[in-house]
Structures are given as structure tokens and as C-alpha cells.
Amino acid sequence: MRLDIAFVTETFPPEINGVAMTVGRLVDGLRGRGHRVRVFRPSQGKADLGSEHETAMPGLPLPGYPGLRFGLPAGRRLARQWRLQRPDLVHVVTEGPLGWSAVSVARRLGIPVTSGFHTNFDRYSVHYGLGWMRPGVAAYLRTLHRRTRATMVPTEALAADLAGEGIGGVRVVGRGVDTQQFAPARRCHQLRAAWGLADDDLACLYVSRLAPEKNLALVRRTFAAIQAIHPAARMIWVGDGPSRARLQAEQPTDHFAGLRIGDDLAAHYASADLFLFPSLSETYGNVVAEAMASGLPVLAFRSAAAAELIASGIDGISIAPGNEAAYIAAALALVDSPLALREMGQRAAQAMQSRGWGSVVERFESVAWEALGLS
Numbered sequence: 001m002r003l004d005i006a007f008v009t010e011t012f013p014p015e016i017n018g019v020a021m022t023v024g025r026l027v028d029g030l031r032g033r034g035h036r037v038r039v040f041r042p043s044q045g046k047a048d049l050g051s052e053h054e055t056a057m058p059g060l061p062l063p064g065y066p067g068l069r070f071g072l073p074a075g076r077r078l079a080r081q082w083r084l085q086r087p088d089l090v091h092v093v094t095e096g097p098l099g100w101s102a103v104s105v106a107r108r109l110g111i112p113v114t115s116g117f118h119t120n121f122d123r124y125s126v127h128y129g130l131g132w133m134r135p136g137v138a139a140y141l142r143t144l145h146r147r148t149r150a151t152m153v154p155t156e157a158l159a160a161d162l163a164g165e166g167i168g169g170v171r172v173v174g175r176g177v178d179t180q181q182f183a184p185a186r187r188c189h190q191l192r193a194a195w196g197l198a199d200d201d202l203a204c205l206y207v208s209r210l211a212p213e214k215n216l217a218l219v220r221r222t223f224a225a226i227q228a229i230h231p232a233a234r235m236i237w238v239g240d241g242p243s244r245a246r247l248q249a250e251q252p253t254d255h256f257a258g259l260r261i262g263d264d265l266a267a268h269y270a271s272a273d274l275f276l277f278p279s280l281s282e283t284y285g286n287v288v289a290e291a292m293a294s295g296l297p298v299l300a301f302r303s304a305a306a307a308e309l310i311a312s313g314i315d316g317i318s319i320a321p322g323n324e325a326a327y328i329a330a331a332l333a334l335v336d337s338p339l340a341l342r343e344m345g346q347r348a349a350q351a352m353q354s355r356g357w358g359s360v361v362e363r364f365e366s367v368a369w370e371a372l373g374l375s
Contacts (some may be wrong), residue, residue, distance in 0.1 A: 003035045003368060006082065008102040009093035011072050012054070016259055017209070018286040018366055019118045022175060023093050038079065038087070041053045043072040055081070066274045071098025078105045087111060089368055093118065095144050098244065103147050105226075112371050115148040116173075116281055117141075117162065134190050143169060149371040152364065154223060154284035155308050171367045175305070177356035178288035181263065184295030184349050186270035195234050195271075202226070202233040202335055205272035207265070207294065210241035213281040220251065222272030222276055222299075230335060234286060238268050259303055269294035273341060277306070280321055289355065292348035299331055309355075315348035335340065 011017060027037050042059025043050075050056035057077070059069035066374050078101060082090075090106040090113040091097040099115075106309060108114035145151045150169040153159050159170045189199065197203055204226060213294055220265045235254040235324040237247070248256050260268050269275075275291040275298045282304040291298050300306035301317040310316035317330045334341055 001374070003366050004085075004087045004090060005030065005035055005037045005368065006087040006090045006098055006102075007037060008038060008040045008071075008078075009091065010042060010059070011094065011100060012039055012044075014197070015044065015260060016136065017202065018284065019094065021286060023358045025176065026361060026364055029357055030365065033361065033365065035365075036138075038072060038085075040074075040102070042069040043096065044069065055154050059098070068341070070094075070096040073097045073101040073200050075345065076102040077276075080111065081113065082106075082109055089372060091116065091368075092144075092148065095141055096324065097354070100144060103144060107147065111240060113148045114150045114152065114371050115145050116152045117145065125194065134151060137222065142178065143243075150367050152367055155304060157303070158283055163353055171363075171370075173363045173367060174360050175288070176287060176360040177293045177352055177355050179352055179356065180353075181266050181345075182264070182269060182290045182293035184270055184345070184354070186294065188271050190266045191267055193269045195236060197234055198232070202230050202274070202338075203236055203272040204233060204274050204276055205236045205238065205291070206276050206289070207238040207260075207269065207287045208279065208285075209275070210237065210247060212243060213279070214243075215278045215280055216247060216280040218327060219276050220247075221324075221339040222278070222328050223254075225328050226331055226335055229332065233335075236268070236272060238265070253360075265290075266294065269296060271351050272296060273345075274331070275297065278324075278327055281298040289352060293352035295345040295349040295356075296336060297344040297348055299334065301327070309351070311347075315344055315351050350368050 002238050007027060009023050011020040013020050027039060030037050039054045040057055043056040057074050062070050080274060090102055092102050092115045103113055117277045120164045128315050145167045151162060151167055152173040154175045157173055159172050175353050195203060206221050208214055211257050224279055227233050237254060238257045240259050257268060269291055275296040276296060277288060277300045280301055280303060285305040288305040290299050292309060296309060298316040300318055301321040303321050306318050310318045312318040317321050319327045
């Protein structure tokens, strides 16, 4: 049976972030399985009029993230469109005003509605001087998800957390990784030379938003400790965000590659030797899976994707959350043995081979059937 699914999301490709990438993969996968998927999202610019399968809605820039937008309430417009062309299911990806109005309209029209939990917005508020808002943001998020038939999450740990907060119908759908694109074979010696590195020099990599909630200060301290022992090592930063200008001014000898996508991003992963990712604000962290698939050992705190993907000491290292001294010590131990580092990276790539997007799309489909009472 083919379903007609309305995806309501604040972010969607070509925007570059983990949620946009995940939603794009799900939409493409569901369409590939024969379902009709319509996307309702904020306009991504003045010239963005949407398309046959994408409806551009009014939106505003997200504070602190000028490259992203949040959707404004659009209850009347959504109701009008869904009365004319009623979807079988509404799936709300993000919890902004557009998502809230979508949940309300779907419930009023009797359309089954599910949601996704992709971002810890309540935790992010602390990093932008809005910590006083955290209880209110958390309560808002809990209320929205309680109004949907199922909340889809990427990890078992997050499912347990939300269930413990009284949110029913939590289902683990997971995240995938494209092991054709992200692979050790993408390693590029010319790129390493452009970074100023010889074949045997060490390249440490960070890929993600350059933003306060990502714990970038620990990346800097960790690399400083590494460079004190290995002076030829280079720190490579891939991404953009509100912290980039200050970081670049304070770290003039590091390499800032900016935003990278597709095969170019894959080459940056595979051409490095160690992935430093000490964020504690992730609900998942797609970059962990991408780095591992690229043959990089990942050093991360034991949370979100790192807790589920890394077999610590075998294909990466995961540290007890918040233990910064142990994090830096683990980094120094890793770079002390280049051969062990390479072998760990090879095992990381092997471990990701079974984590394609196909199984994630199938799990989403299964939860959709359940929400419709058809499982």
C-alpha cells in the first residue's frame, strides 16, 4: 500500500546540517519505496518558491544560526492544503512554530501525526545565554511530542530518556551512513599536501557546526597537547557557524576548510588520521558515523552516536561524559602509535558496512504503519 506522507520540517537540503541530511535521506528512501512524500518547510530565500513536492512556507532566521530558518505558524494554510489533498500521515520533524501548528491541524482534521526528536534545543539554550529558558523549552518539547502518536529517535538511550519524561510511543528508528560515499578509498594525498602535511604527519579533524554548544574549547586543548609532542601535526576544521571567526583568529595556524559537501567532504574525512568530537549536546551526531565509515578512529564522549557505534579500544575511543582529562590522555595515547591508529580506523570502516540508510527507511515505514493501525 502506497502512503501519502506530509513531512513538516524547518530544515531540508540543500541546507547543510545533520537534520537536513537525515530528512533528505528519509524522503528519498520513502519515495524510492513507492510512497508519495510532500515536504512543507520554510522558504530558503527570496527566490525559493518551492516545487511540485516541496511547499515553501514563511520563515525567519534562527537566532545564532543565520544560515538556518524557523517556520512561522501556518495553521490556516496547512489546513487548506490538507483538506484539498489529505495525507495519510503527517510527520513533524522539528518542533518550531511551524511544527506545532502542523500537529494542531493534523489532530483537528483527524490525520494521524508522528514526530521526530533530532535536536536537544533545551540544552542548546544554555550556550546562548538563555539558560533561564531551559525548563520552559523542555516543557514545550515534551508537550508537543505527547500530542503525536509516535516519536521517532535515533538511539536507545534517547528513547529511554524521553520515555522517562513521560513521552509515550517512543520508537528507535536510528540513522544510517552512506558507505559508498564515505570510505577510506577517498583518502587524497594532494589534499593532505595542501594542508601542509607529509605522508607520515598527523592530521586531526573536526567536522560539524562551529558553535558554542559543540565543546570546541576541548578540541583546542586536546590538539595543543598533541602538537606539543608532534609539532608537525595539523588541526583541520570543516564547517561554519557563529564561533568560526573567533576560533580562526585565535588559531591562525590551523586549517579552516569551511563548509564541504559530497565527495569533497568525504575526501576531507578520509584524508585525516584522527577525528576529535567532544560534543555533549548531540541527539545523535551523523559525523561520528561518517568519520568511522571513512576509516577514521573517533575520540568522543560516550553519548549519542558514539555510545552506540564505537567499540571503545577496538574501532575508536569513547570516554565517560565530561571527563576532559581522560579525553586528552586518550588522544595522546592514540597518536603515540601510528600503526595502531591506522588499524583502529580500518576496523571502524568495517563496523559501518552494515549501517546503510535502507534499514532506517524500513524502520520509519514500520512506525508509520503502526501509527496508522496497519502493522
